[in-house]
Amino acid sequence: MTGETVVVTRELNRAFGAVQAVQNLDLIVRKGEIYGLLGPNGCGKTTLMRLLVGIAKADAGEVRVLGREVPDTSLLAEIGYMTQAEALYADLTARENVRFFASLCGLHSEAAIDQAIALVELSDRADDVVSKLSGGLRRRVSLACALVHRPKLLILDEPTVGVDPQLRASFWGHFRSMADRGVTLLISSHVMDEAERCDHLGLMRSGRLLAEGSPAELRSLGGTEDLEQAFLNLAEDGHAA
Amino acid sequence: MQRRRLTAMAARVITQIRRDHRSMGLIFVVPMVVMWLLGYILRLDTGPQEFAVVVYDTGAVLPNGARVLAAEELIGALGDAEDIELREFSLALAEAELIEGALDAILVFPEDFTKDLLMGDEAHIEIVVEGSNPSQSEALPLVLGAALGEEVPELRPSGAPIDLQVDTRYLFAGEEYDFLDTFGPVYIAFFVYFFVFLLTGVSFLRERTQGTMERLFATPITRGEIALGYMFGFGLFALLQSAVILLFTIYVVQIQFVGNLALVFLLLGLLAIGAVNLGIFFSTYARTELQVIQFIPIVIYPQVLLSGLLVAVEDLPRLLRVAAQLMPLTYANRAMTDVMIRGYGLSEVALDLAILFAFAVGALILSATTLRRQFI
Numbered sequence: 309m310t311g312e313t314v315v316v317t318r319e320l321n322r323a324f325g326a327v328q329a330v331q332n333l334d335l336i337v338r339k340g341e342i343y344g345l346l347g348p349n350g351c352g353k354t355t356l357m358r359l360l361v362g363i364a365k366a367d368a369g370e371v372r373v374l375g376r377e378v379p380d381t382s383l384l385a386e387i388g389y390m391t392q393a394e395a396l397y398a399d400l401t402a403r404e405n406v407r408f409f410a411s412l413c414g415l416h417s418e419a420a421i422d423q424a425i426a427l428v429e430l431s432d433r434a435d436d437v438v439s440k441l442s443g444g445l446r447r448r449v450s451l452a453c454a455l456v457h458r459p460k461l462l463i464l465d466e467p468t469v470g471v472d473p474q475l476r477a478s479f480w481g482h483f484r485s486m487a488d489r490g491v492t493l494l495i496s497s498h499v500m501d502e503a504e505r506c507d508h509l510g511l512m513r514s515g516r517l518l519a520e521g522s523p524a525e526l527r528s529l530g531g532t533e534d535l536e537q538a539f540l541n542l543a544e545d546g547h548a549a
Numbered sequence: 550m551q552r553r554r555l556t557a558m559a560a561r562v563i564t565q566i567r568r569d570h571r572s573m574g575l576i577f578v579v580p581m582v583v584m585w586l587l588g589y590i591l592r593l594d595t596g597p598q599e600f601a602v603v604v605y606d607t608g609a610v611l612p613n614g615a616r617v618l619a620a621e622e623l624i625g626a627l628g629d630a631e632d633i634e635l636r637e638f639s640l641a642l643a644e645a646e647l648i649e650g651a652l653d654a655i656l657v658f659p660e661d662f663t664k665d666l667l668m669g670d671e672a673h674i675e676i677v678v679e680g681s682n683p684s685q686s687e688a689l690p691l692v693l694g695a696a697l698g699e700e701v702p703e704l705r706p707s708g709a710p711i712d713l714q715v716d717t718r719y720l721f722a723g724e725e726y727d728f729l730d731t732f733g734p735v736y737i738a739f740f741v742y743f744f745v746f747l748l749t750g751v752s753f754l755r756e757r758t759q760g761t762m763e764r765l766f767a768t769p770i771t772r773g774e775i776a777l778g779y780m781f782g783f784g785l786f787a788l789l790q791s792a793v794i795l796l797f798t799i800y801v802v803q804i805q806f807v808g809n810l811a812l813v814f815l816l817l818g819l820l821a822i823g824a825v826n827l828g829i830f831f832s833t834y835a836r837t838e839l840q841v842i843q844f845i846p847i848v849i850y851p852q853v854l855l856s857g858l859l860v861a862v863e864d865l866p867r868l869l870r871v872a873a874q875l876m877p878l879t880y881a882n883r884a885m886t887d888v889m890i891r892g893y894g895l896s897e898v899a900l901d902l903a904i905l906f907a908f909a910v911g912a913l914i915l916s917a918t919t920l921r922r923q924f925i
Contacts (some may be wrong), residue, residue: 389767392762412768
């Protein structure tokens with residue numbers, strides 16, 4: 309799909325002290341695709357995502373989301389952001405958490421809240437207080453909070469960390485069906501079998517986008533059939549360059 | 550028990566505390582500062598007692614034709630004392646100064662003072678005190694009575710016994726008011742301020758440590774809405790808390806209360822709003838809940854010492870008085886006392902209310918600004 313662009317960055321830069329977290333980064337994410345952001349810890353994935361949402365400020369460069377320049381608070385109702393931390397109110401129930409974030413985005417329909425909870429298969433625990441839920445269940449609540457207001461762009465920072473393989477598969481099923489409905493997803497990950505499920509992959513290292521392409525393209529670029537090995541090869545090339 | 554494990558454990562704890570500069574400050578510096586301030590305040594030389602004298606005494610003519618004005622003689626004798634300053638005033642003016650705190654008491658000599666004294670009748674002196682500070686109200690008549698008792702015998706030409714009666718009149722409160730009655734209002738304000746500050750500080754900190762703050766900023770909610778939302782949420786509980794404390798102290802502990810309840814709530818509400826926002830502001834400078842608690846000796850304790858609880862603000866040296874005037878509790882205490890003990894109405898505490906309102910708005914702006922700076 310080469311439809312309209314949902315995320316565009318140009319020459320994006322952000323430093324924390326001497327560390328250049330994002331460096332001259334140009335990124336394009338198109339409507340209805342799942343863009344996988346891969347790279348080692350500390351390579352700048354989270355900073356990039358925060359720049360896209362507009363909760364971090366770029367030192368230089370430009371970010372446009374859904375055709376509007378970031379930061380723009382009116383955009384935020386159309387973005388769903390799931391952070392690496394659970395980011396839940398532990399003394400509220402799962403449903404209360406979802407309802408809270410939904411109403412901040414202007415959505416007050418109880419049916420939509422039920423639907424989001426059902427989507428992450430949490431209906432039977434929806435009225436439990438979050439502090440009583442296990443880590444995996446809490447990730448589901450976080451995801452429900454991020455997608456309850458039906459955003460056009462979902463930015464998910466390692467959504468499947470601590471999630472068991474079965475639920476992970478079901479998460480990815482939902483991601484795919486959302487993408488099919490025209491939702492754009494930007495997902496960071498460490499896990500290679502997840503990378504295979506993306507339409508487009510970007511390999512990040514030291515704040516730069518080293519290589520981009522579909523999983524097949526990256527495999528051929530890295531000169532091996534094994535995606536993980538392809539990444540290691542590409543990373544080495546990038547490092548040498 | 551193994552020595553190496555033990556030293557490893559102790560060494561780790563020592564390293565952690567040493568790295569935490571605030572804990573180091575709390576352990577060593579804060580107690581010194583607090584003790585110094587406390588000692589300074591308690592040993593403060595509040596200067597001479599200032600009295601106004603109002604003389605209605607018309608005096609008397611002795612058989613040998615000399616004119617005697619006993620009040621004047623007494624005033625002269627008292628004025629020689631080191632720690633007493635006397636000024637002559639009209640009664641109305643003196644009472645106004647007394648309420649403002651510029652005077653400690655008023656001495657009133659009635660018309661027949663000299664006559665009664667010379668005739669051996671019961672002579673009256675009236676001492677007027679403000680009344681809302683019981684330790685002062687009780688001490689002053691004693692001090693004055695004693696001083697007068699020493700001087701009076703010299704006025705009597707014959708050795709006949711003298712009969713001097715000292716009457717105390719209270720502008721506010723009265724003999725039936727004890728320590729609790731007069732300090733109750735101030736404590737209520739303190740409770741509200743303290744708990745609201747602490748609770749907001751900690752829950753706002755949690756908002757950051759559990760990552761929900763970041764999530765909030767990724768939604769359309771504005772910083773102002775976050776701060777105001779906290780304000781309404783905690784403001785409600787601050788008012789409920791005030792209601793419970795107030796009703797409990799009035800009806801169960803039974804302290805004297807003459808003022809307007811609605812006005813007290815308004816006051817406490819404004820104070821609570823300020824405290825909520827101050828809590829938000831300070832929590833942005835804390836990384837752990839312990840660090841929020843560490844702000845107590847810095848934010849709360851000086852206000853306890855300086856806001857008029859221990860020493861009247863007027864009696865503080867200039868520098869500390871300026872500090873006290875920057876503290877919301879100073880105004881809350883004054884207004885609470887004005888309303889609950891003096892029975893003042895809205896127009897009389899309007900200035901304090903306005904200042905508390907300004908504090909609340911200032912703290913709101915401060916907290917919203919720190920929220921903005923924190924993320925972008």
